[in-house]
Amino acid sequence: MGVVERKEREKELRSESIIDAAERIFFSKGFEHATMNDVAEEAELSKGALYLYFHSKNELCMAILQRSLLILKNKMTILHDDNILTGIEKFARLARLFIAFAKEYPNHYNSFLSYREHRGNCPATGKVIKGTNEENKKINRIISDIIRMGKADKTINKDIDADKLSLALWGNFTGIMPSSILHDRSSLDYNPEEVIKYHFELLINAIKA
Amino acid sequence: MGVVERKEREKELRSESIIDAAERIFFSKGFEHATMNDVAEEAELSKGALYLYFHSKNELCMAILQRSLLILKNKMTILHDDNILTGIEKFARLARLFIAFAKEYPNHYNSFLSYREHRGNCPATGKVIKGTNEENKKINRIISDIIRMGKADKTINKDIDADKLSLALWGNFTGIMPSSILHDRSSLDYNPEEVIKYHFELLINAIKA
DNA sequence: ACAAAAAAATGACCGTGGGTCACTTGGTGA
DNA sequence: TCACCAAGTGACCCACGGTCATTTTTTTGT
Numbered sequence: 001m002g003v004v005e006r007k008e009r010e011k012e013l014r015s016e017s018i019i020d021a022a023e024r025i026f027f028s029k030g031f032e033h034a035t036m037n038d039v040a041e042e043a044e045l046s047k048g049a050l051y052l053y054f055h056s057k058n059e060l061c062m063a064i065l066q067r068s069l070l071i072l073k074n075k076m077t078i079l080h081d082d083n084i085l086t087g088i089e090k091f092a093r094l095a096r097l098f099i100a101f102a103k104e105y106p107n108h109y110n111s112f113l114s115y116r117e118h119r120g121n122c123p124a125t126g127k128v129i130k131g132t133n134e135e136n137k138k139i140n141r142i143i144s145d146i147i148r149m150g151k152a153d154k155t156i157n158k159d160i161d162a163d164k165l166s167l168a169l170w171g172n173f174t175g176i177m178p179s180s181i182l183h184d185r186s187s188l189d190y191n192p193e194e195v196i197k198y199h200f201e202l203l204i205n206a207i208k209a
Numbered sequence: 210m211g212v213v214e215r216k217e218r219e220k221e222l223r224s225e226s227i228i229d230a231a232e233r234i235f236f237s238k239g240f241e242h243a244t245m246n247d248v249a250e251e252a253e254l255s256k257g258a259l260y261l262y263f264h265s266k267n268e269l270c271m272a273i274l275q276r277s278l279l280i281l282k283n284k285m286t287i288l289h290d291d292n293i294l295t296g297i298e299k300f301a302r303l304a305r306l307f308i309a310f311a312k313e314y315p316n317h318y319n320s321f322l323s324y325r326e327h328r329g330n331c332p333a334t335g336k337v338i339k340g341t342n343e344e345n346k347k348i349n350r351i352i353s354d355i356i357r358m359g360k361a362d363k364t365i366n367k368d369i370d371a372d373k374l375s376l377a378l379w380g381n382f383t384g385i386m387p388s389s390i391l392h393d394r395s396s397l398d399y400n401p402e403e404v405i406k407y408h409f410e411l412l413i414n415a416i417k418a
Numbered sequence: 419a420c421a422a423a424a425a426a427a428t429g430a431c432c433g434t435g436g437g438t439c440a441c442t443t444g445g446t447g448a
Numbered sequence: 449t450c451a452c453c454a455a456g457t458g459a460c461c462c463a464c465g466g467t468c469a470t471t472t473t474t475t476t477g478t
Contacts, residue, residue: 003445003446011455030326030329032326036436037436045456046457046458048438048456048457051438052455052456056436056437057435057436057437110325113322114326116319116322117241117323121239121241160411172381202369205415206411206414244465245466246464246465254427255429256429256465257467258426258427260465260467266464
């Protein structure tokens with residue numbers, strides 16, 4: 001009988017429902033002001049139970065980041081697997097995709113930006129940390145694949161370094177918006193969306209064959 | 210008699226020496242693990258006294274960020290004021306300047322990346338928050354000025370939008386390195402330095418007249 | 419020179435919240 | 449029916465951010 005398997009499934013479900021609860025609480029109160037008791041109550045569990053699934057508040061936060069990466073990766077995979085668009089067209093759509101993600105999941109997008117603090121407070125050997133590393137790697141792989149497609153179909157300059165450019169773009173995505181927030185709102189003439197688009201335009205101009 | 214003035218100067222000095230202490234403590238222990246008692250001891254003051262100068266631990270952290278911005282701005286001002294280099298040359302040197310800053314002041318560079326959390330927990334009306342906004346604005350002003358210089362001396366395409374590109378670059382700087390850190394070290398073939406340089410090369414290629 | 423007043427600094431104290439652990443609950447298999 | 453064990457509980461511990469009545473130091477007025 002599949003008791004062990006069922007238990008494993010249930011454990012996975014519990015874990016997911018805790019992350020659901022944590023998202024609602026963290027996103028509405030912010031990391032510092034949210035308490036583990038809040039999360040426990042929202043998840044209809046005791047505080048102690050949370051610690052059966054996650055080692056710390058920080059790790060729970062990283063689990064949310066892992067989800068964010070997963071959502072984005074799934075969006076990107078669809079673009080990647082399209083077989084009508086050319087490489088450079090896909091590359092151009094990455095800009096739109098990033099913007100759409102940030103608009104559709106603003107809280108998840110935010111989770112990219114505060115991950116460092118949390119990450120530093122989690123054991124590097126943990127399952128969650130490894131998961132985020134994995135997703136991150138896959139995302140960079142998708143971007144660089146798209147660039148390589150462009151090189152293959154001659155829509156992108158063959159001398160472009162796909163891996164390096166992929167990292168640059170990804171870094172840019174996780175940094176460009178916060179900069180504009182630090183910038184005083186009232187004096188910000190351009191919204192992040194325009195800035196990202198413009199940046200991509202320039203890059204496209206630089207890399208097109 | 211200048212008693213009031215002297216007091217003001219002394220107050221400023223105390224404030225600076227508290228930030229000195231906070232830097233040593235925060236940089237060595239990390240924000241979460243550092244305590245206000247640690248900072249007080251390092252600053253040779255009581256905990257209560259810290260709160261005469263800063264409203265909260267978060268605000269103290271923002272004061273460090275303000276310093277980081279100031280250091281970077283000073284480096285950039287020198288480049289900006291140079292009157293031999295052409296606009297595009299200055300633009301190209303920005304990449305080196307960013308990298309040099311991140312290498313010379315790695316901890317200060319890090320402070321850029323976790324500012325969101327702290328910022329959200331400070332009253333927006335505070336002196337420190339306003340100070341960081343101010344510095345940030347000046348930095349963007351310097352970058353866009355450099356681009357404008359390039360347009361004036363015809364080394365940069367006149368159709369480039371200086372303000373937008375400035376924001377894009379600044380965002381990139383505050384995002385590109387953390388991305389590479391999230392990326393699993395062992396499988397990272399390029400270091401952040403290479404990535405920044407390459408990204409700039411492409412941009413230069415796109416914007417040169 | 420001295421005391422009253424003001425400013426600066428102190429540190430005991432408070433409340434909160436992350437994290438723990440001895441104990442309870444409830445499903446499972448013999 | 450009962451022994452077992454994983455799952456879950458919540459009272460408890462204690463570290464730490466922040467406060468404030470009190471003390472110490474400096475300034476001001478005479």
